[in-house]
Amino acid sequence: MRPKNIEISAVTLAAAVAAILTVFQGTHGGVLGSLLVAATLIGILIWHLRHRAPTGRLSSHERKLVASYLASAMDDILRALPLPSTPHDQYRSYRGRLAAKAAYIPAPFIFREKSPKWQRQPTTGRGDASLLCEARAARSCSTIILGDAGTGKSLIAALAFATLADKFLQSNQSRDIPVFLRLNLMATTSGHEYSADDFPLEVLPPKLRLLGDERLTSLIRADALVLVLDGLDELGISGAPRHHIGRLPPILLPLLHRRRFVITCRDAFHKLYVDTDRLSAQIDAEITLRPFDYEAHVIPFVQEYCRANNASYIAQQVLDIVSSHPVFLEILSRPLMLAMSVDVLCEQIKTSGAEVAAQALKLTGSDYLGAQIYEWYVEKWIGRELAKGAVQSLPAELMLGVVGHTAWAIFTNPTRVDTGYGAFDIQDLLISYANLEHTGADWLQHHPGANAQTDLPTLITCVTERTFLIVNHGGESYRFVHKSFFEYMLARHVHSRLADPHYSQIAPADLLSSPLPDEVIDFLRELLHRSVAEAGAERAQAESTLLAVVQQTAGEPSKLMARQQAANLLPIVANGPTHALLNEMVSSDAEHPFVKRAIGVGYALHHANSRLLDHFVQSMDTDADALDFHMGYNRIYYGDQPLSRTDFRDDLGEHSTRFFRACVRHLQLDQ
Numbered sequence: 001m002r003p004k005n006i007e008i009s010a011v012t013l014a015a016a017v018a019a020i021l022t023v024f025q026g027t028h029g030g031v032l033g034s035l036l037v038a039a040t041l042i043g044i045l046i047w048h049l050r051h052r053a054p055t056g057r058l059s060s061h062e063r064k065l066v067a068s069y070l071a072s073a074m075d076d077i078l079r080a081l082p083l084p085s086t087p088h089d090q091y092r093s094y095r096g097r098l099a100a101k102a103a104y105i106p107a108p109f110i111f112r113e114k115s116p117k118w119q120r121q122p123t124t125g126r127g128d129a130s131l132l133c134e135a136r137a138a139r140s141c142s143t144i145i146l147g148d149a150g151t152g153k154s155l156i157a158a159l160a161f162a163t164l165a166d167k168f169l170q171s172n173q174s175r176d177i178p179v180f181l182r183l184n185l186m187a188t189t190s191g192h193e194y195s196a197d198d199f200p201l202e203v204l205p206p207k208l209r210l211l212g213d214e215r216l217t218s219l220i221r222a223d224a225l226v227l228v229l230d231g232l233d234e235l236g237i238s239g240a241p242r243h244h245i246g247r248l249p250p251i252l253l254p255l256l257h258r259r260r261f262v263i264t265c266r267d268a269f270h271k272l273y274v275d276t277d278r279l280s281a282q283i284d285a286e287i288t289l290r291p292f293d294y295e296a297h298v299i300p301f302v303q304e305y306c307r308a309n310n311a312s313y314i315a316q317q318v319l320d321i322v323s324s325h326p327v328f329l330e331i332l333s334r335p336l337m338l339a340m341s342v343d344v345l346c347e348q349i350k351t352s353g354a355e356v357a358a359q360a361l362k363l364t365g366s367d368y369l370g371a372q373i374y375e376w377y378v379e380k381w382i383g384r385e386l387a388k389g390a391v392q393s394l395p396a397e398l399m400l401g402v403v404g405h406t407a408w409a410i411f412t413n414p415t416r417v418d419t420g421y422g423a424f425d426i427q428d429l430l431i432s433y434a435n436l437e438h439t440g441a442d443w444l445q446h447h448p449g450a451n452a453q454t455d456l457p458t459l460i461t462c463v464t465e466r467t468f469l470i471v472n473h474g475g476e477s478y479r480f481v482h483k484s485f486f487e488y489m490l491a492r493h494v495h496s497r498l499a500d501p502h503y504s505q506i507a508p509a510d511l512l513s514s515p516l517p518d519e520v521i522d523f524l525r526e527l528l529h530r531s532v533a534e535a536g537a538e539r540a541q542a543e544s545t546l547l548a549v550v551q552q553t554a555g556e557p558s559k560l561m562a563r564q565q566a567a568n569l570l571p572i573v574a575n576g577p578t579h580a581l582l583n584e585m586v587s588s589d590a591e592h593p594f595v596k597r598a599i600g601v602g603y604a605l606h607h608a609n610s611r612l613l614d615h616f617v618q619s620m621d622t623d624a625d626a627l628d629f630h631m632g633y634n635r636i637y638y639g640d641q642p643l644s645r646t647d648f649r650d651d652l653g654e655h656s657t658r659f660f661r662a663c664v665r666h667l668q669l670d671q
Contacts, residue, residue, distance in 0.1 A: 057175060062211060066177055069207035070165045073180045074098070077158045080470060080481045082343060082381075083308045094162040103305040104159065105297050106130075107152050107335065108290040114283070122288075129287050130159035133262045137164065137226045138176060142256065142282060144232075144274075145264045147289035149484045149519060150336030153264035154230050156289070160262050161228040177219065178226045179204065184234035184429045184479060186251065199254045220258075227261040233269035234429055234483055256282035268518070271665065291333030294323070298332055305342045317354040318345045324358070331369055336484065340377040347380055368533065371526035374488045378403075378468070385466040393462045394454055402443050402459065403467050404493030406431060407486055409439040412514070429486060430477040431469075436460060484519070491516075491523030498545045499531060499538040508545045509553050512562040515643070521565075525606070528572040543573040547581075550595070560594060560648065568598035572606050586612045593619070593626035594633065594648055638662050 058066065074094050078085065081101045091097040098104070109129045112122035125132065133143050133156065145153045157180075164178035186203055199220050201213055209216070219225060235249065255261065259282060265274060267288065274280050292298050299319060306315040322328050322341070332338045348357035382396040382403075393399065410431050431439070440459045444451055454462075463469060468485050469478045480486040494511050516524065531538040549566035553559035567582070574582065582599050585591045593616070600613030620627040631650035635641045638658040641651050 062215070063172070065210050066208070067169060069205055070094070070169070070178070072207050073205065074162065074165065077161075077180070082339070083305070084310070093166045095159060095166055098159055098162045100308060102155055103301055103308050103339070104155065105292075105301045105304065105335075107156070107292065107297065110286075110288040110290060112286040112288070114285055122286075125287065128159075129289070130156045131163065132287065133157070133160040134163040136285065137228075137260055137262055138167075140223065140258075140260050142259045142261050142263075142284045143287055144270070144283050144285075145262065145287050145289065146267045146270055148267055148334065149487075150334040150482075151289040151291075152335040153266075153289065154482075155335070156287075157228050157230050157262055157264045164226055164228075175222070175224045176226050177208075177224050178228060179208065180228045181205075181230070182234075183229055183231045184483075185477075186235060195254065197254065197257070200251055203251070203255070223258055223260060225258075225260065227255060227263075229255065229261055229263040231483070232263055232265035232274065259284065271662070292335065292338065294329060294332075298322070298329075298338060301335070301338060302342055305339065306346060309343075309346060311346050311350070314346050314349050317349055317357075318342055321345060321354065321358045328369065331373065336482070337370065337373060341373050344373065344376040344380055367529035368526040371488070371491075371523050371530065374484075374523070375492075378485070378488070381468060382466070386462065393466065394450060394459070398447070398450060398453075399462060399467065400489075400492070401447075401496070402440065402463055403469070404489045404496065405443045406436065406439050406463065406469065407480070407489040408493045409435060410486065411490055429483065430479050432477045433464075436463065436478060487517065487519045488523050491520045491527060494520075495524055495527040495531075495542070499542045501541050501544075508566075509549050509559050509562040512549060512565040513559065515561055516565065525569065525572060528569060529606075532573055539573050540575075543570070543575065543578060546570045546573065547578060550585075554592075557647070560592070563592070564594050564598045564648075567595045568602040571599065571602040583612065586615060592629075593623065594629045596626070597630060597633070635659050 074097075078098060078101055081098075083101045083103060085097075085101060091100055106128040109125035110122045111125040111132070129145065133145065136143050137160065145156055147153050161178050161180045164176060168174045168176060168178065181203060199217070201209070201216055204216065211219070235252075256263075263283075292301070302318050302322075303312070303315045306312050306318065322332060322345075328341070332341060345357050378400060379396055382399050386393045386396060386399065394402070410429060437456065437460055440456055440463065444456060444459065450459075464471070464478060468481045470481050471478055480489070494516070497506060497511055498508065528539075528542060531542055546566040546569055549559075550563050550570065553563055567585075570578065570582065582603075586596050586599050596612075596616050596619075600610075600616040604610040604613045616626065620630060628649045632641070632648045635650060635656060636643050636648060640656045640659045641653060
């Protein structure tokens with residue numbers, strides 16, 4: 001075996017072989033010898049290029065394998081979009097088919113390119129963010145797409161992927177292989193320490209792995225892969241930040257090291273975790289998506305969506321309805337909410353007429369309009385999908401209950417306690433088929449009447465084929481088609497349990513014992529506001545349940561988080577006596593400062609009454625416990641100390657990187 005420290009170049013090999021063959025040439029004749037020498041040299045050169053230097057050139061067979069992968073990936077992306085598919089001969093490009101099925105309208109954005117310490121001022125983006133991402137990736141530059149839930153991050157990333165795929169297929173000379181990876185499908189807890197050059201081939205899609213590990217490694221060395229990574233905020237995260245240099249999993253390091261990637265992330269998650277992490281150094285530019293403008297974006301989107309839905313005649317009626325509702329206009333500035341709203345309104349106008357649709361909208365209050373739109377949409381989705389099934393299914397309301405129970409099962413998977421707020425491990429938002437069966441059986445056990453209408457195999461078939469759960473690439477687990485659907489269904493499940501006097505499966509305190517993520521809490525608050533507006537039994541029952549959590553678990557350290565969350569939500573549904581009780585609790589020296597803080601925040605947030613919160617803030621000057629719990633909760637929230645189910649005090653540790661940065665950022669806000 002040749003020693004590793006000896007390198008043989010192609011020129012050296014050629015010279016040695018030429019010397020040997022010269023003898024052969026003199027012996028066997030000039031012409032034959034010359035031909036043999038030339039053929040040998042060409043063979044050596046080809047061998048050297050293929051085995052000693054990385055290459056991005058693909059054979060025709062390899063290109064077919066890549067094309068097969070691209071077709072499969074695009075099918076997965078297109079399948080998740082609600083509009084009817086367009087004929088292939090109408091849009092021959094992947095980008096055209098995707099844009100048509102999503103009724104895509106380019107969103108406004110802010111572009112911020114990296115300079116020393118990000119000192120360059122952000123600029124208003126012009127054109128199409130997806131094309132900008134594609135162009136930057138083609139130039140070996142990296143870009144992160146930021147935005148709130150439902151602002152179109154995933155769609156823009158998918159369009160960038162589709163554009164790269166079209167370019168690969170249109171040119172036999174192209175060596176840029178786009179790879180679309182949903183980060184919520186990536187295992188991050190293997191314990192393997194990855195280096196920048198240790199690319200994890202196991203994260204690549206199975207169809208692409210058919211190229212073989214050796215060939216893929218050579219393509220990676222040749223920088224031929226262009227990664228489109230969707231959902232950084234959905235990646236499984238483990239370990240408290242005070243114990244690690246970086247918050248994000250080490251497996252990301254080799255993925256981002258080559259700087260040929262596009263990655264999406266919710267803005268809040270980015271501010272809390274990413275911009276203080278070592279991996280942020282791999283990102284060259286940020287694209288922050290901005291809200292839709294009514295004239296420039298909402299109107300053309302509605303027109304295109306109705307046209308694609310074979311309902312162009314409804315477009316103006318939809319626009320007349322939404323333009324008459326100021327709060328609705330604000331909500332429609334997010335593409336996902338806009339798409340769901342237009343979809344629901346089209347259906348209502350078709351079946352009941354524009355007047356009925358407009359009246360339903362006017363009856364919807366501003367405090368819960370977002371949750372109401374999700375409710376309308378998921379009911380329509382479930383109803384439409386169940387109507388397709390050949391098997392007997394449960395009514396839509398019961399099916400939504402099963403899906404909500406599934407969201408709860410995902411949320412309550414075993415969690416680690418050494419993580420920060422909202423950073424629990426939940427199997428990357430996935431549920432295995434075995435756990436799904438267990439969840440379905442558990443639901444049937446507590447709904448005896450449903451057993452007469454369906455059995456477990458039929459129920460699981462309906463859940464996996466007729467709801468907004470979709471199978472992952474490996475086929476062994478399922479996830480929600482969009483993270484916000486998971487968040488809404490989880491909030492809906494918690495609310496239905498709080499407002500159901502007959503529900504005994506989960507103790508009310510256990511529903512709130514783990515801190516719910518902000519997005520889930522926002523939906524839960526809207527659902528509680530709706531129960532107040534409707535003035536029905538749900539409000540009174542939710543008030544009774546939340547009050548019981550606050551009162552009956554006093555003095556139990558393990559229930560402190562549940563009391564805190566219940567106390568924060570209770571002002572929404574409280575009546576006169578409960579308001580008086582909450583005021584007394586804030587004034588009482590015996591009440592826990594963590595609960596006092598929650599009550600004060602609840603009144604400031606839901607009733608624009610900051611008196612109780614001001615009282616709590618003043619108490620921090622003289623009450624060490626109040627200050628201790630306030631600081632502790634904030635440090636857990638911002639990820640500077642691990643989450644504990646029993647103690648939310650400040651640990652007096654030295655590290656407060658994100659908490660400090662968040663405080664500085666808050667002070668810099670114009671408002």
